[in-house]
Amino acid sequence: xxxxxxIGGSDAGISAALRARELDPSTDVTVVVADEYPNFSICGIxxxxxxxxxxxxxxxxxxxxxxxxxxxxxxxxxxxxxxxVAGRKLAVRTPGGSTEDLxxxxxxxxxxxxxxxxxxxxxxxxxxxxxxHVIHSMGDTFALDRFLDNHRPQSAIIVGAGYVGLExxxxxxxxxxxxxxxxxxxxxxxxxxxxxxALVHDExxxxxxxxxTNTTISGIQKTAAGLNVTxxxxxxxxxxxxxxxLVVVGVRPNTELLEQSGAxxxxxxAVVVDEWMRTGLPHVxxxxxxxxxxxxxxxxxxxxxGTTAHKQGRIAGENALGGDRKFAGSxxxxxxxxFDLVAARTGLRDHEATAAGYTPATVAAAADDHKRYYxxxxxxxxxxxxxxxxxxxxxxxxxxxxETETAKRVxxxxxALYAGLTIEQxxxxxxxxxxxxxxxxxxAQVATQAWDAAQRVSxxxx
Amino acid sequence: xxxxxxIGGSDAGISAALRARELDPSTDVTVVVADEYPNFSICGIxxxxxxxxxxxxxxxxxxxxxxxxxxxxxxxxxxxxxxxVAGRKLAVRTPGGSTEDLxxxxxxxxxxxxxxxxxxxxxxxxxxxxxxHVIHSMGDTFALDRFLDNHRPQSAIIVGAGYVGLExxxxxxxxxxxxxxxxxxxxxxxxxxxxxxALVHDExxxxxxxxxTNTTISGIQKTAAGLNVTxxxxxxxxxxxxxxxLVVVGVRPNTELLEQSGAxxxxxxAVVVDEWMRTGLPHVxxxxxxxxxxxxxxxxxxxxxGTTAHKQGRIAGENALGGDRKFAGSxxxxxxxxFDLVAARTGLRDHEATAAGYTPATVAAAADDHKRYYxxxxxxxxxxxxxxxxxxxxxxxxxxxxETETAKRVxxxxxALYAGLTIEQxxxxxxxxxxxxxxxxxxAQVATQAWDAAQRVSxxxx
Numbered sequence: 001x002x003x004x005x006x007i008g009g010s011d012a013g014i015s016a017a018l019r020a021r022e023l024d025p026s027t028d029v030t031v032v033v034a035d036e037y038p039n040f041s042i043c044g045i046x047x048x049x050x051x052x053x054x055x056x057x058x059x060x061x062x063x064x065x066x067x068x069x070x071x072x073x074x075x076x077x078x079x080x081x082x083x084x085v086a087g088r089k090l091a092v093r094t095p096g097g098s099t100e101d102l103x104x105x106x107x108x109x110x111x112x113x114x115x116x117x118x119x120x121x122x123x124x125x126x127x128x129x130x131x132x133h134v135i136h137s138m139g140d141t142f143a144l145d146r147f148l149d150n151h152r153p154q155s156a157i158i159v160g161a162g163y164v165g166l167e168x169x170x171x172x173x174x175x176x177x178x179x180x181x182x183x184x185x186x187x188x189x190x191x192x193x194x195x196x197x198a199l200v201h202d203e204x205x206x207x208x209x210x211x212x213t214n215t216t217i218s219g220i221q222k223t224a225a226g227l228n229v230t231x232x233x234x235x236x237x238x239x240x241x242x243x244x245x246l247v248v249v250g251v252r253p254n255t256e257l258l259e260q261s262g263a264x265x266x267x268x269x270a271v272v273v274d275e276w277m278r279t280g281l282p283h284v285x286x287x288x289x290x291x292x293x294x295x296x297x298x299x300x301x302x303x304x305x306g307t308t309a310h311k312q313g314r315i316a317g318e319n320a321l322g323g324d325r326k327f328a329g330s331x332x333x334x335x336x337x338x339f340d341l342v343a344a345r346t347g348l349r350d351h352e353a354t355a356a357g358y359t360p361a362t363v364a365a366a367a368d369d370h371k372r373y374y375x376x377x378x379x380x381x382x383x384x385x386x387x388x389x390x391x392x393x394x395x396x397x398x399x400x401x402x403e404t405e406t407a408k409r410v411x412x413x414x415x416a417l418y419a420g421l422t423i424e425q426x427x428x429x430x431x432x433x434x435x436x437x438x439x440x441x442x443x444a445q446v447a448t449q450a451w452d453a454a455q456r457v458s459x460x461x462x
Numbered sequence: 463x464x465x466x467x468x469i470g471g472s473d474a475g476i477s478a479a480l481r482a483r484e485l486d487p488s489t490d491v492t493v494v495v496a497d498e499y500p501n502f503s504i505c506g507i508x509x510x511x512x513x514x515x516x517x518x519x520x521x522x523x524x525x526x527x528x529x530x531x532x533x534x535x536x537x538x539x540x541x542x543x544x545x546x547v548a549g550r551k552l553a554v555r556t557p558g559g560s561t562e563d564l565x566x567x568x569x570x571x572x573x574x575x576x577x578x579x580x581x582x583x584x585x586x587x588x589x590x591x592x593x594x595h596v597i598h599s600m601g602d603t604f605a606l607d608r609f610l611d612n613h614r615p616q617s618a619i620i621v622g623a624g625y626v627g628l629e630x631x632x633x634x635x636x637x638x639x640x641x642x643x644x645x646x647x648x649x650x651x652x653x654x655x656x657x658x659x660a661l662v663h664d665e666x667x668x669x670x671x672x673x674x675t676n677t678t679i680s681g682i683q684k685t686a687a688g689l690n691v692t693x694x695x696x697x698x699x700x701x702x703x704x705x706x707x708l709v710v711v712g713v714r715p716n717t718e719l720l721e722q723s724g725a726x727x728x729x730x731x732a733v734v735v736d737e738w739m740r741t742g743l744p745h746v747x748x749x750x751x752x753x754x755x756x757x758x759x760x761x762x763x764x765x766x767x768g769t770t771a772h773k774q775g776r777i778a779g780e781n782a783l784g785g786d787r788k789f790a791g792s793x794x795x796x797x798x799x800x801f802d803l804v805a806a807r808t809g810l811r812d813h814e815a816t817a818a819g820y821t822p823a824t825v826a827a828a829a830d831d832h833k834r835y836y837x838x839x840x841x842x843x844x845x846x847x848x849x850x851x852x853x854x855x856x857x858x859x860x861x862x863x864x865e866t867e868t869a870k871r872v873x874x875x876x877x878a879l880y881a882g883l884t885i886e887q888x889x890x891x892x893x894x895x896x897x898x899x900x901x902x903x904x905x906a907q908v909a910t911q912a913w914d915a916a917q918r919v920s921x922x923x924x
Contacts, residue, residue, distance in 0.1 A: 005770075010515075011902065022915075041833060041835065041897065043895070043896065043897050044833060044835055044836065044897045047835070047836055047897060047898070052836060052837050053836060058834075058835040065819045084593070090830050125717060133860060163896075205660060296892075306895060306902050307892065307893070307894075307895045307902050307903075308597060308892070309902075310902045310903060311890070328887070328890035329892075330892050331892045332892070333892045333893060333894045334894065335894035335895065335896045335899060335900070336896055337555050337896055337898045344894055346892070346894070371503060371505065372520075373506055373509070373515045373520040373521055374506065374509055374514060374515060375514050378683065404843045405867045405869060405870040407867060407894050407896065407899035407900060408867040408870035408871050408873070408874070408899075408900075409870050410892070410894050411870070411871070411873070411874045411891070411893045411894055411904070411906075412870070412873045412874065412877050414882075414891060414892050414893055414894065415874050415877040415878055415881070415883075415891055415893075416877055417892075418881075418883075418887070418890070418891050418892065419877070419880075419881030419883060421877075421880075421881060424791070425880070428773070428790035428880070429873070429876060429877050429880050430769065430770070430773075430791075430792050430793045430794070430795045430808070430876050430879075430880065431769070431795060431873045431876055431877075432623075432769075432795045432796065432797035432806055432808070432869050432870070432873055432876065433505070433769045433797065434505065434798055434799055434869070435503065435506045435508070435509060436507050436799045437797060437799060437804065437869040437870075438797070438870075440473065440769050440771075440772040441769075441772060442873070444873075453484075460564055
């Protein structure tokens, strides 16, 4: 019987524990969870604030009782404080504050990531009670919820315009707050090309969100007028005041435990693991947002995503029991819904492809989600990136209305990237068609044909 | 300058003509069209009858003016009657009834298919004016439209419960007719396993369609009480009367022209072509519903689909100009919307895989389209077929509500089939996730994981 300990109650740790129990129900599995909310869907928190998800308990993928029924011993409110690698013992701080050593045969570390502060002063002293929030855990959620209830803020500044920032802009707007969203770069949702980010920008503006781009926030002060954020906007000083400030400027890997045990740090400051999820420390495995991600097009990178954490956790759980499975790698597929718009990407953008040694071209296209004669047809905007030497598909970005099946259309490209298909091969795919839901050449193929046509024109010009 | 003639104004012929003009705008292209409705979306006709598409002219993918602007000479109401292969001349019957010889350099034959009569007596003498209809052309559409307007039928019998039959059941129901749908086999939509066909059956019944299965119709008679269809139901005689009868029991390839020119017939009685769309007759190419289809898993088969016709036409148009492109092959991807349900398939079903020499297993699964905590989550029903020797994905069948992105989820499997992925590899794919639109393991992967788990159980039993 293997005694497996997983540290981390989020996607990676729980996936590892579930997989181990699935493959060998005799495995003794302990999951060490820093708070009392194991297996909560952090991605769902914005929908708790919109009011679409209630009560908060429903955000649990599985309840504690479900997890225990699946054979896990849960150690809640418990922190891993040190690993005795040679002795195979994990030191933990118990809820009572004492220290305890837990023996293990195999240890899976899924300590995840922590919210980045991006050097903003004031974040270290101002608290949720002051109206300054991050949103990365159920504890953060409750703190924000309390602040909204107790202080009834009228206005919010959101620093950051990535996935969570945009989802929270929607949530605050739905709750009646006036939202100012501040973005360092030239356009919101900087994981997409600005041409597509601009569509998301419009959707936010349409719903009353005030967007301020090219602005870097350096400090937050509490003043009589409210919370005052200050920084630089396009070279000039910037300040704005609101009742609430939410800082969502990304995450940094939470590597302390593995780092002090001798693990190596790599891309993005995350712990290096191989494709079997081995940390290099004997019997210690890593998974999730604290480790590097093997990317099928980029190699090792740092790309923390819930989908990846689930897959890595599953691999770690299998290999910890003696399995020999490699993580197949990410292609960076991501999707977000913002009001009634869906924005998705997979693979590389042009500058990322160039940096990775490809010779890319990126071509824009638009195509209706279904036959125009059938009611409700709406265009999807595409940007397709391919390698001009090999014709390989390198990436795809899509923005469409919510009804356009954009989220699952990006999966066609994600599958093609996994399989290493060329852009021509995407045009050859036998995709589904019925007039209310598609076209004889699917919109995804209209886009790849546009890429091919652009290369022909470009060749003809040479 | 090449003089290209395409016979057929539907998907194959028009795609060939467009591709030729795209690649070489100097190409002289003539398209011979049997009626006066080139490039109409036959797949859209049911939505004309629901009233969702109006006027009928909007069913045109492109207008005659569009086609002429793209450089085609359209010869409408003109029939190809004979090919002088050696002399490279096509004999046509003009609208005036005279015969004319059209010289060509390259000829692409896209004469499509004709409605099957399945040996039903009465179909040859009863006409649309009597209330007996098929639905395969704009002429059929106008005839049915006139009958509905002039006779205001209260009841309809639809013989056949395939894609078009089901779509027309919806259309007639929406228009207030009582519909009896008669199916030869044990369940409607026999392109899916009956377990999933049953879900479609329920959707039809919920909307008031009366379904009669296991019933073969052999004749239609006009009586004082209406149109009387007779046949055998589960071994006993069957008859039913209605004001209107629509026979939609499939199609047969329209091969006369190529057959009399010396082309070879193959699967399903369709004309044999190679993967370059060559008929074997010099300078004569075939594409669309009149020819065999190269299937990536089955080899040559007969599987007439609009998506395939578009692809084949495009290949024929390119190769007729000296190109060297192979048709990559179909995987049989199909989707249909019936009321608020979407049913899709790609690849092979269990018995088809067995017949093709595989050792398949088929496993059922159900998974929510998105996270259950977010409003509107609905289950998608899956049946996954894989090869138990190699683990290769062989096919997938899906039924879900309209909002579940089922149509584009089948495309993930279609792409995986194209690429020859295993079922395990589908579980490795980096698919998109956000709580309103997916799950960390997409429903498509929950289904492939269920297939793998079932094989483990099955191995453990051995």
